[in-house]
Amino acid sequence: MNAEAQEIRRRFVEAAGHLTQSLGGGRVIGQIFAHIYFSPEPQSLDDLTRSLHISKGGASMAVRQLEQWGALRRVWIRGDRKDYYEALDTLGYIVRRAFMDVIGRKMETSDGLLEDAEQALKPAKGGRAASDPEAEFMRRRVARLRLFRTRAQRVWDSSILKLLLRK
Amino acid sequence: MNAEAQEIRRRFVEAAGHLTQSLGGGRVIGQIFAHIYFSPEPQSLDDLTRSLHISKGGASMAVRQLEQWGALRRVWIRGDRKDYYEALDTLGYIVRRAFMDVIGRKMETSDGLLEDAEQALKPAKGGRAASDPEAEFMRRRVARLRLFRTRAQRVWDSSILKLLLRK
DNA sequence: CACTATGTTCAAAACGTATTGAACGCATTG
């Protein structure tokens, strides 16, 4: 691989590392993906530890994570006992799976909370009396939150679809 | 404020704290916003430190951040020297501004990187010779990345619009 | 104009999390 290509790859590795780090995924994940994405030949764990100066353990874990998100694919090379990896470039799918994995659970949790609150604030049955203004305030806030939640969900779903629709 | 309402607020505070923490913003920001959002009366810095058991310094910084995102609004109460805050509930706008603030800069940085790479890989002018397959590989990858970047931008813009369009 | 109440700043500390590296297990090979 010529020097210029290496330099370009190096810069992408750096940037991707910063990106995944700032998103809370750790620097190594971004670095590894970028390195492989910009390597014409499949890369082994050893290649990674050597090129990126990271530990074998860290490389192993990051690689498995990336595999789970469909970002990397194992490649066997005959006569070689090492595992090699190459990058897929279905970026949309990869990002989707990664986000789902990271954000998904939290959404469900927050839904439960909303439902609990709605339940607890339900106006007393049949009571015609002027309702407690404090409870009324809480109800309005919870309702707004629910509305926001619904919309955010719709936007998320349709955005993801749009992003992935074209090959 | 009655006990039940307080309990509901407490749970939202907890959840919001976890949320903003996991997004890399720190626990306090989410806690403060949730607390004020679910408080019928405007809250002072003192109220916050007392209710949430956080330091005055932390509260001060978080409150200013939230103000910048348009999440909180200062309220003056006559005859009281404290600053009081109340929450806006234009959640869409708030989230937008917060995301812009956090993510915005990174996008610009990565654009520069893409342009540099495209420039560096531009095929030699007028050369009809079979091009270097290695450079060709790099070019394809950069091109895919560019495409993804463009689409992500479009999705982002239109999603944000959709989310905000309805009052 | 001293005194008090309030908000802000910032260095230090507490905290959580990513990363390392040694120990391990498993498979392959001669």
Place this chain on the structure above:
DNA sequence: CAATGCGTTCAATACGTTTTGAACATAGTG
């Protein structure tokens, strides 16, 4: 079947970031 190569695990560590709290600045008050 011992020796080697490879990937994985996990406790210890290093690191970055959030949070604290004391010192400070500022504005109001008697």
